Amino acid sequence: MSLIPARRTGRRAARRFTGRDLAVLGVLLGIPVLLDAAIVWGPTLASVMLSFTGWDGVGDIKWVGTQNYENLFTNYPQFWPAARHNLLWLAFLGLVAAPFGLLLAVLIDRGVRFSRFYQSTLYMPVVLSLAVVGFIAQLVFSRDQGALNAVIGDTGSPTDWLGDPDLNIWMVLLAAAWRHTGYVMILYLAGLKAVDPSLKEAAAIDGAGEAQTFFRIVLPTLRPVNVIVGVITVIESLRAFDIVYAVNHGRNGLELLSVLVTDNIIGEASRIGFGSAIAVVMLLVSLGFVVTYLVQEIRGEKNR
Amino acid sequence: MTQSDYGRSGVPGSVAGHRMSRRSLLRGAAVGAGAVTLPALLTACGGGPGGDGSTITLGSNSSDPVPKKAFADAFAAYEAQSDGRKVKVNTVDHNTFQENISRYLQGKPDDVFMWFAGNRMQFFAEKGLLHDISDNWQEYKGFSPALKAQSTGADGKQYLTPYYYYPWAVFHRRSLFADRGYQAPKTLDEYVALARQMKKDKLDPIAFCDKDGWPAMGTFDYLDMRTNGYAFHKSLMAGEVAWTDKRVREVFDTWRRLLPYCQQGANGRTWQEAANSLQKKEAGMAVFGLPHPGAQFPKDEQDDIDFFPFPVIAPEHGQDAVEAPIDGFLLAKKSKNLKNKKTLESAKDLLKWLATGKAEDIYLKSDPNNIAVSDQADISAYSPLQKKAVELVSGAKQISQFLDRDTRPDFSSTVMIPAIQKFISDPNDVDGLVNDIERQKKTIFAAG
Numbered sequence: 001m002s003l004i005p006a007r008r009t010g011r012r013a014a015r016r017f018t019g020r021d022l023a024v025l026g027v028l029l030g031i032p033v034l035l036d037a038a039i040v041w042g043p044t045l046a047s048v049m050l051s052f053t054g055w056d057g058v059g060d061i062k063w064v065g066t067q068n069y070e071n072l073f074t075n076y077p078q079f080w081p082a083a084r085h086n087l088l089w090l091a092f093l094g095l096v097a098a099p100f101g102l103l104l105a106v107l108i109d110r111g112v113r114f115s116r117f118y119q120s121t122l123y124m125p126v127v128l129s130l131a132v133v134g135f136i137a138q139l140v141f142s143r144d145q146g147a148l149n150a151v152i153g154d155t156g157s158p159t160d161w162l163g164d165p166d167l168n169i170w171m172v173l174l175a176a177a178w179r180h181t182g183y184v185m186i187l188y189l190a191g192l193k194a195v196d197p198s199l200k201e202a203a204a205i206d207g208a209g210e211a212q213t214f215f216r217i218v219l220p221t222l223r224p225v226n227v228i229v230g231v232i233t234v235i236e237s238l239r240a241f242d243i244v245y246a247v248n249h250g251r252n253g254l255e256l257l258s259v260l261v262t263d264n265i266i267g268e269a270s271r272i273g274f275g276s277a278i279a280v281v282m283l284l285v286s287l288g289f290v291v292t293y294l295v296q297e298i299r300g301e302k303n304r
Numbered sequence: 305m306t307q308s309d310y311g312r313s314g315v316p317g318s319v320a321g322h323r324m325s326r327r328s329l330l331r332g333a334a335v336g337a338g339a340v341t342l343p344a345l346l347t348a349c350g351g352g353p354g355g356d357g358s359t360i361t362l363g364s365n366s367s368d369p370v371p372k373k374a375f376a377d378a379f380a381a382y383e384a385q386s387d388g389r390k391v392k393v394n395t396v397d398h399n400t401f402q403e404n405i406s407r408y409l410q411g412k413p414d415d416v417f418m419w420f421a422g423n424r425m426q427f428f429a430e431k432g433l434l435h436d437i438s439d440n441w442q443e444y445k446g447f448s449p450a451l452k453a454q455s456t457g458a459d460g461k462q463y464l465t466p467y468y469y470y471p472w473a474v475f476h477r478r479s480l481f482a483d484r485g486y487q488a489p490k491t492l493d494e495y496v497a498l499a500r501q502m503k504k505d506k507l508d509p510i511a512f513c514d515k516d517g518w519p520a521m522g523t524f525d526y527l528d529m530r531t532n533g534y535a536f537h538k539s540l541m542a543g544e545v546a547w548t549d550k551r552v553r554e555v556f557d558t559w560r561r562l563l564p565y566c567q568q569g570a571n572g573r574t575w576q577e578a579a580n581s582l583q584k585k586e587a588g589m590a591v592f593g594l595p596h597p598g599a600q601f602p603k604d605e606q607d608d609i610d611f612f613p614f615p616v617i618a619p620e621h622g623q624d625a626v627e628a629p630i631d632g633f634l635l636a637k638k639s640k641n642l643k644n645k646k647t648l649e650s651a652k653d654l655l656k657w658l659a660t661g662k663a664e665d666i667y668l669k670s671d672p673n674n675i676a677v678s679d680q681a682d683i684s685a686y687s688p689l690q691k692k693a694v695e696l697v698s699g700a701k702q703i704s705q706f707l708d709r710d711t712r713p714d715f716s717s718t719v720m721i722p723a724i725q726k727f728i729s730d731p732n733d734v735d736g737l738v739n740d741i742e743r744q745k746k747t748i749f750a751a752g
Contacts, residue, residue: 024310054751055316056714058431075743080724143569144577163515163572165729248515251569252725267403268424286417 043142044283048277053278068277079278080223082255086285089176089256090237097177098229101184105216106187109192123186126177134246137175138162162226165253172254180236184229191225192218227297238282257282323388355582357646360422360654361639363408363417367400381666382657389650409433413636417652421454421630422705423541424600425464427459435635435642436461440652446680450703462631465655468664468674470594471696472522472627472706473611481610484497488612492530494560495615499565502588511587512566513578514728517721520570521707522627523562523591524724528555529625530617536700543712543749547720547742556727556734558617563731571725576600592627594693595673609689613696626700629709630677633658712748719744723729 017025051068055061072079079231108115125133140147142160149158162168195218203213219226241258244250250259257278264275362379366372369666372395379391388637394414401408405419409428418426423716428434434457441452441462455464474495481488484505489495499509514520529537532551539545540552567587581587590597597609601646613623633655641647657663661680668676673692676683683694697703723741727734 056435056751058428059411071747077726077740077744112433142577143579157568160569161573163569163729164573168572178613248571249517251517251722252729263718264714266719268405269717270406271718271751288474 012246036224047276047279047283048272051280053273053276055270055272061273064273068274071274072277072281076260078260081253082257082260083281085255086237086240086257088169089173089240090234092173093177093180093233094165094230094236097180098184098233100186101181104185105188105192109189110209119186119189122182124182126182126186128177128179130176130179130242131246133179134172134243137172137243138247141171152221152226162247163252168247168253169292170245172247176240179232180288183232187225187229188222191222227293231293234286234293237288238286246248257285319373319732324637329375355407358388358452358485358650359392359641360416360647360651361392361394361414361641362633363401363414363636364393364395365398365418367395367397367401370673371670371671374667377670378663378667379472382654385657386653389653409636410638412641415635415639415647416633416654418631418635418639419464420705420709421464421466422505422706422709423630424709425455425634425746427713429459429461429463433637434463436463437465437635437652438462440465440655440659443656446678447659447662448679448698450700451630454705455632456702458613462633464630465659466630466632466677467658468667469628469630469677469697469703470674471693472591472593472629473613473693473696474589474615475582475592475597475607475609475611476589477582477585477605478610479608480588486588489615489681492615492617496503496561498567499562499588503565507585508567508581509565509589510562510567510572510576510588511582511590511688513573513575514570514725515572515574517664517717517725518706518708519575519578519592520724520728521716521720522593523559524555524589524612525627525704525707527553527558527617527708529627529702529704530614530621530623531555531558532618533621534625537704538710541707541712543715543745549739552738553734556737560731560734563728570728577618594689598673598689607688610694613691624701625704626697626702627704627706628697628700628709629706631674632702714751715745717749719748 047255050061052063052065053061054068104118108119112118126138140148142159143149143158146161148161152158159167161171165287199217199221199239200213203217209217219260239258240256241250244256244259245262250256250263261275261279261282263269263270264278300304305460364372364375366375375393379393385388398485405428408417408717410433419428424716425434438461444465447455447466449467451461455462455466457463476486476488480486486498486501487494489498502509514521525537528540531554532540536545537552540547540549545552565579567573570578575592575596576599578587578590579592579597582590582597583601583605591614613626616634635642635648635651635655642651659678661676661678661682664676664678664681665685668674668681668690670692672687675686675690675697679698683691686694702708707720711720719741723737727737
């Protein structure tokens with residue numbers, strides 16, 4: 001609504017642009033565009049270019065064609081597990097953590113006792129960085145000195161929560177979800193507060209049950225929040241890095257694409273071309289989600 | 305925030321909000337640009353004050369308090385005996401220093417920096433990032449030929465001034481061995497028999513850890529050198545022998561024989577935790593470097609630490625090879641100050657001083673977890689453990705560095721770390737493992 005008048009004033013002003021106005025506009029638009037090009041697009045294109053080369057960071061850059069990608073797909077045992085783990089991460093956060101956050105938000109919104117207390121307790125992990133969460137996870141899940149094994153009291157053959165490659169990803173996901181749930185909860189809580197109570201009343205008068213009201217009335221009105229939650233879930237699962245890096249440098253069952261990029265590019269390894277190829281794969285995956293999201297949004301705008 | 309804010313993304317509510325957001329955006333952009341240029345600035349800091357001829361900048365990776373203080377003592381002693389020369393130390397966190405080494409050496413490195421011997425040094429020498437100090441070496445005294453070999457690049461010139469090293473061996477508690485009547489084993493069979501006995505005595509025979517990715521490499525190196533000899537190990541590390549070779553499989557097969565006696569869940573255990581279990585007498589033995597158990601033992605139990613050399617596997621190779629990583633000092637070719645002849649002279653003078661036995665004594669006085677490389681160092685002040693370590697290395701026919709120092713850094717970090725961890729969690733698929741390693745090795749070594 002505010003958009004239309006704004007645009008009109010803009011048009012009227014266009015006739016009276018002075019040289020100074022143009023200069024100011026040029027600078028104000030130019031700086032962000034330049035920054036965007038220099039900070040976002042430049043490195044992105046450079047990564048894409050580098051992914052077709054072999055470079056150790058010191059010597060000459062050699063053009064190797066698609067060899068990096070061939071190696072990546074056929075000759076890098078960590079790659080497919082990493083890709084699987086990223087998808088698992090997405091599924092777990094999206095299908096378990098996010099709905100659980102919604103559930104908590106609904107419960108708190110209905111006014112359980114001590115709701116402020118629950119609210120702040122559940123939100124607490126969100127202020128912790130994932131590296132710290134990873135550190136806490138180690139304190140809890142460490143095989144010999146962890147809290148969990150001490151509580152279970154299994155000293156004979158204690159479960160190696162973080163060292164067993166079939167198990168550790170789930171433990172780390174649990175820790176990541178612990179944080180994500182609080183985040184999602186607070187978003188939904190804000191959304192729920194804004195749902196017009198008269199909608200619920202109207203539904204109740206029309207004879208809708210609790211569940212029906214929630215799924216047919218409340219959830220659809222929460223659409224913008226749903227979109228945000230979807231977006232942050234995707235972002236969180238693609239950029240997941242710190243927690244596994246804190247636990248065991250993302251090895252032995254905790255491989256993630258982001259870790260592989262770091263392992264190859266940063267550090268003494270300096271397989272910059274190969275690492276860039278992994279980064280490009282990550283870029284393509286994220287682009288897939290971004291494009292889907294944008295298409296949805298643009299369609300939504302049109303329908304509105 | 306409320307729901308409506310999300311819906312109208314990009315359409316700001318009020319003019320004030322509009323202006324604010326743009327301003328903060330610009331500010332954010334400026335901060336972002338700062339973040340991009342920051343690393344460059346940080347490396348620029350390494351340059352220090354322009355070469356006045358007598359100030360030597362030194363990049364240090366000794367961020368832990370004990371070695372940091374020991375180095376400070378040593379440099380202070382140098383400054384005191386030189387006429388007006390100063391050492392300006394830039395200490396960087398140990399792992400960060402290691403990870404940034406390529407960029408550091410290409411950017412604006414300090415004049416002198418700390419690094420490791422062996423392939424890990426030769427790699428950078430080959431790239432032309434190190435300063436030739438062969439003339440210094442002609443004056444050095446008290447270094448064994450093995451030390452010289454480890455300080456020499458592929459082109460036959462010397463690049464490193466060794467300072468100290470620490471041998472790897474099988475560590476244990478003397479009191480535990482005395483109480484239970486255990487004897488240090490000489491051969492693999494005795495080693496296994498001892499481990500079996502310990503298991504009967506409700507101990508974890510061998511403390512074992514590989515969460516950090518490198519500790520288990522020590523065991524691999526020893527198994528390989530005892531089974532196939534140092535020369536084979538060397539060419540395996542150089543990528544000349546195939547990992548699918550029968551002899552490599554044999555190493556993994558022997559290791560599999562030992563695994564039942566090793567602490568389970570090694571991939572989830574740090575070396576500190578493993579050393580702790582040794583200290584608490586939950587585990588009987590552990591393959592470690594000299595500084596590792598010491599770091600986890602309380603002061604009054606330090607004397608209880610003892611070790612025996614890794615047992616013999618193939619009699620023809622005996623216990624010839626000892627794994628003893630060497631740390632030392634190098635000159636960075638790209639350092640601007642070194643272009644100044646006087647600074648170069650000062651830096652070389654510092655290295656010459658550091659190469660003396662006396663300089664090593666000063667360091668080891670504060671950090672007794674290593675041993676001096678020079679045979680002119682005063683070993684009378686050594687602890688019994690240090691003396692035993694000196695005996696071990698001086699009796700060695702060959703000195704290896706460590707898997708991650710003897711081979712290419714990209715191979716050890718992206719291939720060998722995951723491979724050994726995979727072996728630990730799934731020791732039965734040696735065929736698949738060595739094939740995986742060999743295939744990746746080919747592409748990495750072909751990259752040149």
